[in-house]
Amino acid sequence: MNHDDYNSNLYESTKYLLDNVKIKPKIGIICGTGLGFLTDEIQEQIIFPYQSIPHFPVSTTKGHLGNLIFGYIAGVPVMCLQGRFHFFEGYSPQECVLPIRMMKLLGITHVLISNSAGALNPKFQIGNIMLIKDHINMLGIAGFNPLCGPNLDSLGPRFPCMNEAYCTQLIKYARKVAEEENFSNNICEGVYGCVSGPNYETAAEVKMLRMVGIDAVGMSTAHEVLTAKHCNMTVFAFSIITNICISNYDDKKHPDHEVINSIAETKKHALRKLVTKIVQRMDESR
Ligand SMILES: O=P(O)(O)O[C@H]1O[C@H](CO)[C@@H](O)[C@H]1O
Numbered sequence: 038m039n040h041d042d043y044n045s046n047l048y049e050s051t052k053y054l055l056d057n058v059k060i061k062p063k064i065g066i067i068c069g070t071g072l073g074f075l076t077d078e079i080q081e082q083i084i085f086p087y088q089s090i091p092h093f094p095v096s097t098t099k100g101h102l103g104n105l106i107f108g109y110i111a112g113v114p115v116m117c118l119q120g121r122f123h124f125f126e127g128y129s130p131q132e133c134v135l136p137i138r139m140m141k142l143l144g145i146t147h148v149l150i151s152n153s154a155g156a157l158n159p160k161f162q163i164g165n166i167m168l169i170k171d172h173i174n175m176l177g178i179a180g181f182n183p184l185c186g187p188n189l190d191s192l193g194p195r196f197p198c199m200n201e202a203y204c205t206q207l208i209k210y211a212r213k214v215a216e217e218e219n220f221s222n223n224i225c226e227g228v229y230g231c232v233s234g235p236n237y238e239t240a241a242e243v244k245m246l247r248m249v250g251i252d253a254v255g256m257s258t259a260h261e262v263l264t265a266k267h268c269n270m271t272v273f274a275f276s277i278i279t280n281i282c283i284s285n286y287d288d289k290k291h292p293d294h295e296v297i298n299s300i301a302e303t304k305k306h307a308l309r310k311l312v313t314k315i316v317q318r319m320d321e322s323r
Pocket residue numbers: 068069070098121123151152153154234255256257258293294297
């Protein structure tokens with residue numbers, strides 16, 4: 038898609054929402070694989086199936102329900118993507134991040150991004166919640182970066198900084214919440230690695246990703262964070278650890294999307310609590 042078409046689609050999709058919903062969201066949320074239940078926290082829901090929004094992509098991945106939901110979490114107006122778009126689905130990085138740019142145009146200042154990821158760090162266990170402190174964007178390094186192409190000057194600078202991409206204060210606050218709510222045993226912190234997928238990693242790739250400093254790997258999030266930071270939004274992100282990546286040739290286990298899709302549900306209580314508290318905190322800090 039050329040730059041002008043992309044831009045006019047972005048503004049038309051946003052206008053459609055502005056014309057059809059009265060809530061003015063302040064916080065944007067993205068639900069990763071198996072995390073659609075986070076929308077249970079949203080009161081007074083107004084639901085737009087993705088196919089009802091002009092120019093909006095559709096979710097094709099199991100565990101991504103494909104609804105854009107407006108409403109309130111603990112009284113704070115939010116916009117939530119119940120499912121995201123991935124590069125492996127055939128979308129360009131720019132298409133994957135269209136909703137982030139719409140969030141900015143709708144007045145959103147903070148985003149909360151979630152995903153399911155495989156553990157590379159040997160200390161991590163299935164069901165852990167990894168607070169993301171940084172990322173290594175393998176897709177971006179390979180040239181698939183949503184900020185490539187003519188810069189959208191009205192949204193942000195040509196050369197944005199990424200040295201504090203993930204808000205350290207919100208990470209600290211998430212640890213406090215976990216302490217207070219008795220799930221700090223499930224919390225870890227680390228670097229997320231984004232690959233294109235859709236295949237899971239070979240044993241040699243697992244070793245390489247671990248060696249470069251990635252703690253958990255998935256196929257999303259980094260391009261969303263780059264785009265959110267490009268337009269000066271504050272980011273908090275976490276991974277639910279759904280599987281242990283396999284680097285031993287004798288290990289006959291294998292990652293399975295059905296299983297991956299079911300893991301977040303087992304930490305539903307903690308995750309819903311975390312999201313509610315972070316949304317409240319984001320609202321207070323605006
Ligand atoms: O990153 P999310 O959307 O949570 O999904 C993760 O889970 C899927 C693989 O099972 C991939 O899409 C990977 O990126």
